[in-house]
Amino acid sequence: MDNKYIDNMLVQMDKDLSSKGMSRRDAMKLAGVSATLLMGGATNASASTEATTTSKAKGKIVIVGGGLAGMSTAARLTLNLKNPDITVIEPEKLSVSYQPGQTLIGAGIWDEDDIAYNRDDFVPDGVKLIEDRAIAFDPMNNKLTTAKGQVISYDYLIVATGLQLNFEAIKGLESAGRAYSSGDNSKLLKALGDNGICSIYTAQGATKTWEQMQKYIAQAKSGKKTKFIFTDTNTPIKCGGAPKKIMYLTNSRLKEEGARKNAQLVFYPNGGKMFGVPEYHDAIVEQFKREGFEWHYRHNLVEVDVENKIAVFDSKWQEKGPWDPMMKDFEVIAKHEKLRVPYDFLHVTPPQIAPREIGESDIGSAAGWVPVNKETLQHIKFKNIFAIGDIAQVPMGKTGGSVRKQYKVLVKNLVALMEGKKLTAKYEGYTVCPLITGIGTVMLAEFDWTVKPTPSFPLDPLVERWIFWLMKVYALKPMTMYGMLSGKA
Numbered sequence: 001m002d003n004k005y006i007d008n009m010l011v012q013m014d015k016d017l018s019s020k021g022m023s024r025r026d027a028m029k030l031a032g033v034s035a036t037l038l039m040g041g042a043t044n045a046s047a048s049t050e051a052t053t054t055s056k057a058k059g060k061i062v063i064v065g066g067g068l069a070g071m072s073t074a075a076r077l078t079l080n081l082k083n084p085d086i087t088v089i090e091p092e093k094l095s096v097s098y099q100p101g102q103t104l105i106g107a108g109i110w111d112e113d114d115i116a117y118n119r120d121d122f123v124p125d126g127v128k129l130i131e132d133r134a135i136a137f138d139p140m141n142n143k144l145t146t147a148k149g150q151v152i153s154y155d156y157l158i159v160a161t162g163l164q165l166n167f168e169a170i171k172g173l174e175s176a177g178r179a180y181s182s183g184d185n186s187k188l189l190k191a192l193g194d195n196g197i198c199s200i201y202t203a204q205g206a207t208k209t210w211e212q213m214q215k216y217i218a219q220a221k222s223g224k225k226t227k228f229i230f231t232d233t234n235t236p237i238k239c240g241g242a243p244k245k246i247m248y249l250t251n252s253r254l255k256e257e258g259a260r261k262n263a264q265l266v267f268y269p270n271g272g273k274m275f276g277v278p279e280y281h282d283a284i285v286e287q288f289k290r291e292g293f294e295w296h297y298r299h300n301l302v303e304v305d306v307e308n309k310i311a312v313f314d315s316k317w318q319e320k321g322p323w324d325p326m327m328k329d330f331e332v333i334a335k336h337e338k339l340r341v342p343y344d345f346l347h348v349t350p351p352q353i354a355p356r357e358i359g360e361s362d363i364g365s366a367a368g369w370v371p372v373n374k375e376t377l378q379h380i381k382f383k384n385i386f387a388i389g390d391i392a393q394v395p396m397g398k399t400g401g402s403v404r405k406q407y408k409v410l411v412k413n414l415v416a417l418m419e420g421k422k423l424t425a426k427y428e429g430y431t432v433c434p435l436i437t438g439i440g441t442v443m444l445a446e447f448d449w450t451v452k453p454t455p456s457f458p459l460d461p462l463v464e465r466w467i468f469w470l471m472k473v474y475a476l477k478p479m480t481m482y483g484m485l486s487g488k489a
């Protein structure tokens with residue numbers, strides 16, 4: 001993070017704090033306490049005791065994917081098993097890097113060094129790491145094969161491969177291929193070019209986003225009308241708030257530069273709402289109106305005409321059809337057409353998909369994701385297989401916040417299975433989106449399968465708060481990197 005930014009933040013912070021009768025030290029403590037609560041400190045008081053309860057159960061556990069979910073699960077298993085026999089298969093050296101920070105990189109608040117973490121520093125003691133990729137699964141015989149040709153057998157398998165960013169599904173960006181958030185994205189960066197297209201969905205892409213953002217903010221500042229557009233996608237998505245967060249941050253940066261009046265900011269959600277939870281939807285619509293954003297529901301980006309700077313959307317709507325005497329109502333006719341929208345700056349949210357080797361194997365579902373019981377996380381067909389994190393086919397679960405709840409459930413259930421007991425732990429769909437609404441403000445959207453706000457704090461969850469910004473920027477990363485990844489938070 002650049003020092004000028006930190007200094008400005010601290011000056012602003014002190015000004016704000018003194019108006020609230022609080023010292024910076026107290027505020028930092030509060031942000032830390034908030035994060036601790038959010039990480040389950042209050043709601044899961046038994047977590048630390050659970051983590052040190054060791055079982056004598058035995059069995060070879062293989063975890064495919066050593067990102068946030070896989071490595072945190074490995075760590076927690078080592079705390080729960082007396083004689084752990086755990087192997088993690090992970091090809092990427094920076095696999096545990098802190099992806100939520102990519103949004104902050106995209107707006108120049110952090111840089112790539114702030115989120116890059118070496119996998120090897122986070123492999124729990126006693127866990128074996130295989131630096132390779134699993135490419136074929138034989139669940140009937142409890143075996144898998146790696147890209148280097150190793151055949152690995154297991155008693156229990158945990159699938160934690162995350163998802164792939166399917167940029168190649170967008171016409172005009174086919175050469176980008178499919179990408180992961182971490183690692184080398186040179187193909188993707190080349191396909192995006194240097195003419196206003198960007199995406200925070202990869203770490204390197206987030207750096208590019210900040211470069212492009214500055215370029216087009218400068219254009220708006222010079223007096224030229226400049227159009228910034230932000231897309232969504234029609235697939236399940238990790239961190240559904242991220243496409244909006246980068247729009248709010250662009251807005252903040254434009255305001256800082258006095259360039260907002262020359263900028264048009266337009267959001268194209270794929271669905272007919274801003275957020276699945278009605279209360280958060282309503283709050284976001286009010287924020288959009290306040291900030292002078294435009295938005296058009298039911299638009300899915302299908303093509304980019306890179307040369308002419310035109311985004312092509314599949315635009316959907318419904319029309320009233322003929323009267324249906326049986327149903328005693330008018331029929332509804334679904335319509336769609338291609339809409340060409342010129343842009344100066346285009347932030348792309350890519351379609352998201354299960355890695356091929358999972359989707360096309362016997363452990364994947366028709367949709368690609370690993371089909372699990374959404375509460376126990378056990379595979380619906382193969383009882384010795386579990387899935388966790390972005391790859392698991394559970395509703396609304398593709399965030400680090402979901403993983404934080406899921407990994408405790410998975411470990412409890414796996415140990416129960418190894419001991420020949422019933423699986424009793426249940427994931428209830430908790431997830432969290434710290435919705436950044438500007439530099440210095442966050443609305444902490446927490447919810448679960450009840451589709452209602454489920455706040456961890458006795459505060460109105462619809463209010464944008466500066467304290468949650470502090471938590472997002474200063475407290476959540478250490479809590480994730482040293483709390484979750486040690487299996488304890």
Ligand SMILES: Cc1cc2nc3c(=O)[nH]c(=O)nc-3n(C[C@H](O)[C@H](O)[C@H](O)COP(=O)(O)OP(=O)(O)OC[C@H]3O[C@@H](n4cnc5c(N)ncnc54)[C@H](O)[C@@H]3O)c2cc1C
Nearest residue numbers: 065067068069095099100134161162239389390399400401
């Ligand atoms: C821009 C952005 C903003 C976000 N913001 C937030 C936020 O504010 N809050 C929040 O809670 N979450 C946020 N997230 C989401 C969060 O980071 C993910 O949900 C979380 O990282 C999922 O963990 P995972 O382990 O399932 O996947 P990952 O962390 O992606 O790890 C998967 C790992 O599996 C490996 N792998 C893949 N295929 C194979 C294979 N065949 N063999 C072996 N290994 C394999 C990959 O190399 C990778 O390292 C954000 C994500 C992004 C991109």
